[in-house]
Amino acid sequence: MPLFSWSRAWATVAIVLVLALIGFGLHWMLTPEAPVVAQANFRVLLSDQENAIGDFESLEVTITSIRMLRGGEEGGWEVIELEESVVVDLTRLQGLNAQEIWGGIIPEGQYIQVFIYIEDAIGTLKNGETVNVVAPSRNLHISKPFVVTAGDSVVNFIYDVTVVAAGNEQSGIKYILLPQLDQSGADQEFHEVGEGKLTLWVVDTGTPVIPGQNITVVVTFQGDPMPDAQVKVNGVHVGNTSGEAGQEGRISFTVPYDEKLKVKAKIYTALGELEGQLKIE
Known part of the structure; x- marks a missing residue:
C-alpha cells in the first residue's frame, strides 16, 4: 500500500478523535450539573399527651411559624416562617404518635428554647359541638436544650402538647392548650404518623x-x-x-x-x- 494512503488514513482518524473530544467538551460545558439537595438536619414533630383529648372527635391546630433560641455567647433567634400553615389533628397524635410540622436545615450549635406559633385551635367535641381551644398568647414554648452537629445525623425534636379542661358545666368548660416539658425533647421515642x-x-x-x-x-x-x-x-x-x-x-x-x-x-x-x-x- 502506498505511504500516502497510510498518512491519509491516520489524518482521518485524528480528525475524528479531535471532533469527538470537542463534542465531549461542549457537552460537559453545556450540560448543567444536577443540583445537590442538602439533607435536613432538624425536624419538629408534634405529639399529644392524653388529658382532655378524649372529649374531642377532632382538634385541629394551625401552626404558622417556629422560633428557636440559640444558646451560648452568640444567642439570637432562628426563625422559621412556614410557607403554608400546617394543620394537625391532635386526636391522631396521642401516646407515642407524632407528626412532622417542619423539617429542614438550621445552623449547627446549641439551642435552649423552642416556640411554636398558633393561628387557631378548633375542636369538635364528641357531642358535635364546635369549640375554640385557647393557646395562651397564641404561642407555646418549651425550654429543652438540644444540639445540632455536623454530619448526616438528624435531630428529631418532639414537641409534646396537651389539652386540659377548666371550669365546670354550670360556668362553662374552657379548653386550654399547654406544652408538656417531660415528654418533649430530642431524645424521645416516637411513632411517626x-x-x-x-x-x-x-x-x-x-x-x-x-x-x-x-x-x-x-x-x-x-x-x-x-x-x-x-x-x-x-x-x-x-x-x-x-x-x-x-x-x-x-x-x-x-x-x-x-x-x-x-x-x-x-x-x-x-x-x-x-x-x-x-x-x-
Whole structure:
C-alpha cells in the first residue's frame, strides 16, 4: 500500500478523535450539573399527651411559624416562617404518635428554647359541638436544650402538647392548650404518623418496639376501630384487621429485622378508599 494512503488514513482518524473530544467538551460545558439537595438536619414533630383529648372527635391546630433560641455567647433567634400553615389533628397524635410540622436545615450549635406559633385551635367535641381551644398568647414554648452537629445525623425534636379542661358545666368548660416539658425533647421515642385519613396506633405494652417482638396495631378512622383493613408491614401483606368483638380494628404481627418499620393500612368504604401509615425507626 502506498505511504500516502497510510498518512491519509491516520489524518482521518485524528480528525475524528479531535471532533469527538470537542463534542465531549461542549457537552460537559453545556450540560448543567444536577443540583445537590442538602439533607435536613432538624425536624419538629408534634405529639399529644392524653388529658382532655378524649372529649374531642377532632382538634385541629394551625401552626404558622417556629422560633428557636440559640444558646451560648452568640444567642439570637432562628426563625422559621412556614410557607403554608400546617394543620394537625391532635386526636391522631396521642401516646407515642407524632407528626412532622417542619423539617429542614438550621445552623449547627446549641439551642435552649423552642416556640411554636398558633393561628387557631378548633375542636369538635364528641357531642358535635364546635369549640375554640385557647393557646395562651397564641404561642407555646418549651425550654429543652438540644444540639445540632455536623454530619448526616438528624435531630428529631418532639414537641409534646396537651389539652386540659377548666371550669365546670354550670360556668362553662374552657379548653386550654399547654406544652408538656417531660415528654418533649430530642431524645424521645416516637411513632411517626404519615399522610392519610386512617390513624394507626401501636398498643402500648410498656416496652419499646424491637425486631422479633410481637406487637399489636389498631387502625381507626375518626376514633372508630376499622375491621377488615388490609395491612402491610414494610411492603409485605400481613393480613386484615380483626372484626371480632373487643378486637375490632386490631392486628398482631412479628416485627421484622429491618432498620425501619413502616406499617400501612388501606380499606374501601362508602367514602371511598381510606389509607394511613405509621413509621417507627
